[in-house]
Each structure stands twice: as structure tokens, then as C-alpha cells.
Amino acid sequence: MQELMLTAPxxxxxxxxxxxxxxxxxxxxxxxxxSTCDFDHLMCAGHVNFPLPLAxxxxxxxxxxxxxxxxxxxxxxxxxVVSFQVSCGVCHQCKAGRSASCxxxxxxxxxxxxxxxxxxxxAMSDILAVAYADSMLxxxxxxxxAASATCLxxxxxxxxxxxxxxxxxxxxxxxxxxxxxxxxxxxxSAGIATSLGASQVDIYGINPSAYEKxxxxxANVLMSSKEVKANQYPIAVDASMDIEKxxxxxxxxxxxxxxxxxxMYPDKTTPIPLMxxxxxxxxxxxxxPDLSTSIGPALQLLLNHKQKFDLIMQDVKPWDEAPTxxxxxxxxxxxxxx
Numbered sequence: 123m124q125e126l127m128l129t130a131p132x133x134x135x136x137x138x139x140x141x142x143x144x145x146x147x148x149x150x151x152x153x154x155x156x157s158t159c160d161f162d163h164l165m166c167a168g169h170v171n172f173p174l175p176l177a178x179x180x181x182x183x184x185x186x187x188x189x190x191x192x193x194x195x196x197x198x199x200x201x202x203v204v205s206f207q208v209s210c211g212v213c214h215q216c217k218a219g220r221s222a223s224c225x226x227x228x229x230x231x232x233x234x235x236x237x238x239x240x241x242x243x244x245a246m247s248d249i250l251a252v253a254y255a256d257s258m259l260x261x262x263x264x265x266x267x268a269a270s271a272t273c274l275x276x277x278x279x280x281x282x283x284x285x286x287x288x289x290x291x292x293x294x295x296x297x298x299x300x301x302x303x304x305x306x307x308x309x310x311s312a313g314i315a316t317s318l319g320a321s322q323v324d325i326y327g328i329n330p331s332a333y334e335k336x337x338x339x340x341a342n343v344l345m346s347s348k349e350v351k352a353n354q355y356p357i358a359v360d361a362s363m364d365i366e367k368x369x370x371x372x373x374x375x376x377x378x379x380x381x382x383x384x385x386m387y388p389d390k391t392t393p394i395p396l397m398x399x400x401x402x403x404x405x406x407x408x409x410x411p412d413l414s415t416s417i418g419p420a421l422q423l424l425l426n427h428k429q430k431f432d433l434i435m436q437d438v439k440p441w442d443e444a445p446t447x448x449x450x451x452x453x454x455x456x457x458x459x460x
Contacts, residue, residue: 126246126444128236129175131168134445139177142243142251146192149255151184151204156245157272157435157456158448160304162234166448170388176236177244178448180206181275183268184250186259193255201266202259203274203421204252205413206232208242211257221257221414230410245275246444246457260417263425269438269456270428273310274417277454278431281310281359282420283411284382286318288357291380294321295356299341300371301328304361306454307384309335309434311359314420316340317427320357326350327367329452338433350374353402361385365392375404383408 127137144150156179164170165178182204186196196202208231209221216224224231232239233250243250252258262271273279284307285297297315301308305328315323316339323341326349336343344350350370356379358371363385372395375381381404399406424431434454439447441459448455 123248125177125244126179127175128166128178132166132449134448142249144188144190145253146190147254148190149186149193149252149259150188151250151252152187153182153184153245153247153250155183155268155272155456155458157181157454159276160306160452162448163452172235173237177247178234179245180232180234181272182245183271189255195256196259196261200261201268202261203271203417205258205417206234206276207410207413208232208253209257209414210254216257216414219412219415221412222410257414260421269458270432272456274420277306278310278424279413279416279420280384280411281307281314282416284311284359284384285315285357288380289318289320292356294319296320296322296354297357298350298355298371298374299325299359300362300367301325302367303363304385305329305332305452306434308361309339312336312341313339313431314423317423327362335434353377355379359384369395372399377402379404381406
């Protein structure tokens with residue numbers, strides 16, 4: 123069995139690996155479409171100091187090739203979105219819809235991030251072992267393009283949690299998104315927000331190459347930080363990994379507003395203006411998304427607005443071009459195989 127390994131910044135190659143083993147609660151799946159995530163590009167460029175080598179890839183649609191005796195929700199032959207997040211589905215946290223805090227596995231357990239996340243393997247492999255099939259695999263319609271659905275493993279579902287629940291609490295509210303690093307999540311957040319009735323969606327800091335996609339999502343590009351008006355947005359999303367832009371989002375957030383971080387800040391001493399947040403009664407949410415509760419509704423939204431969200435994809439490439447695609451600059455590249 124082969125899997126794509128990141129061995130050093132900018133260096134990816136196919137390596138032989140041990141055949142994965144089936145467990146009673148798990149499944150073995152054959153990835154058929156894998157897309158690149160903003161975080162993949164950061165790791166490949168050496169901007170994230172994770173131990174190497176690591177098996178890469180965590181946004182995946184796969185075909186189920188075998189299931190364990192205790193699996194009930196899927197069948198062999200199903201095409202499924204594979205949650206990048208490892209979660210058991212039966213512990214107290216999972217039953218409460220908090221799969222990111224699953225008690226059965228170490229924190230941050232996920233595919234494609236190596237030792238930091240538990241060495242669960244990467245989606246760019248011939249076969250992937252999924253430990254908890256009933257909670258981690260989500261069937262897609264038989265006629266759905268697998269390339270379109272890969273984003274549900276991470277980016278689109280993460281974006282969903284950044285804006286959809288918030289718009290439920292603040293109907294038709296304007297939304298501001300600060301970007302610059304996790305631009306794919308910024309684009310999905312914008313597209314979801316406009317699809318769910320946000321009165322206005324403004325994005326600041328996104329790469330100029332994405333301006334046309336911002337427009338396609340029905341959002342506006344703010345060219346200067348001066349255009350980000352203070353106290354105007356009940357909903358703010360930080361997809362920047364930039365502390366100054368996070369401060370800008372906090373400043374822009376309206377009283378009693380909500381800010382959601384779709385990114386991590388590796389520096390453990392990251393300062394945030396807590397007094398300003400206290401004065402405005404702001405809520406800030408961080409951490410991984412709870413994918414067990416966001417993939418399903420995000421899939422339905424994708425089916426309803428497929429043409430729109432497909433515009434975020436940069437291109438679709440053959441499977442064997444994965445090393446080049448993962449090493450390329452920011453963009454949503456999808457690798458497909460027969």
C-alpha cells in the first residue's frame with residue numbers, strides 16, 4: 123500500500139506503508155477524491171512546525187470496501203465523506219454533539235497531521251482505516267460528484283459552524299470575515315452566509331487572486347482595514363491566523379456579537395483584548411469544529427447551491443499529481459482517481 127508523505131518542507135513522495143487493519147467499529151475505505159486544505163499548504167511550506175514525516179491529506183471522499191461487525195449506518199460500496207476528525211460517537215461529549223472533544227481519543231485526533239494528531243494516517247493513501255465508521259462516515263448521493271463533496275470533510279463544514287448557528291441567533295445580520303491565511307474557509311463562510319440570508323458579507327485581507335471568487339459568493343472585498351467599521355457586525359469570522367486581524371474583527375464586532383476562529387494560533391502567549399470584549403459583551407469561539415453535527419447540514423446546503431460552491435475549487439487533477447498540488451500555493455486543488 124502506498125501513501126503520500128510529507129518528509130520535509132516542500133518535499134512530498136509516495137512511500138510504502140503497512141496495510142491498515144479493520145476493527146469491529148471501523149471501516150476500510152478507498153479514497154477516490156482528496157482536496158487540499160489551507161492548512162495542508164501551510165505544512166508543506168514549512169510554516170507550521172509539526173513533526174515530520176507525516177502522511178498528508180484530510181479532506182476526502184472515499185468508497186467503503188469493508189466494515190466491522192458493529193457498524194450499522196453504512197454499507198460496502200457506499201461513497202462517503204470522511205470526517206477528518208476522529209470521534210467515537212458514543213461518549214458523553216459525542217452524544218452531546220461535541221465530537222471535537224471526544225473522550226475516547228486524544229485531543230486533536232485527526233487524519234493528515236501526523237504525530238500531533240495521533241498518527242491516524244492520511245487521506246492520500248490507497249486504503250484508509252476509519253476507527254469509528256458510524257460517527258465519521260457520511261454517505262453522499264450516488265449521482266453527486268465526489269470532487270464537489272471533499273470540502274465537507276473540513277473546510278465547508280468548519281465554515282458552516284462559523285456562520286450558520288450565528289445567523290440563526292442573529293437573522294439577516296451583516297457578517298465580517300478577516301482572511302489572509304485560511305482563504306478557502308473565508309470563501310465558504312461567505313458563500314454560506316449569503317445563502318442563509320446575511321444582509322451583507324464583507325471580507326478583508328483575502329488574497330487578491332480570490333477577489334472574483336468573493337464576488338461569486340455574493341460578498342464584498344474590503345480593500346483597506348479602514349473600511350472595516352467598528353461595532354457594525356453581529357457576526358465576525360477570523361480566518362487569518364494574524365493577531366492584528368483578529369483584533370480588527372473584535373473591534374468590528376457589534377455589542378453582544380459573536381466571533382468564531384476557524385484557525386489556530388500556535389503561539390501560546392497570543393494576546394487578545396479581553397477588556398474590549400468584556401465591555402461589548404462579545405462571545406469568542408475557538409477550537410476544532412464539531413463535525414458530527416456540521417457535515418450533515420453543510421452537505422444539504424452544498425446540494426442546494428452546488429454550482430456556487432464548486433467555484434471555490436481551483437482545479438481537479440489526476441491522483442498522481444498530488445505532490446505538485448500539495449506543494450502549490452494556496453488554492454483548492456482536488457485529486458481524483460478512478
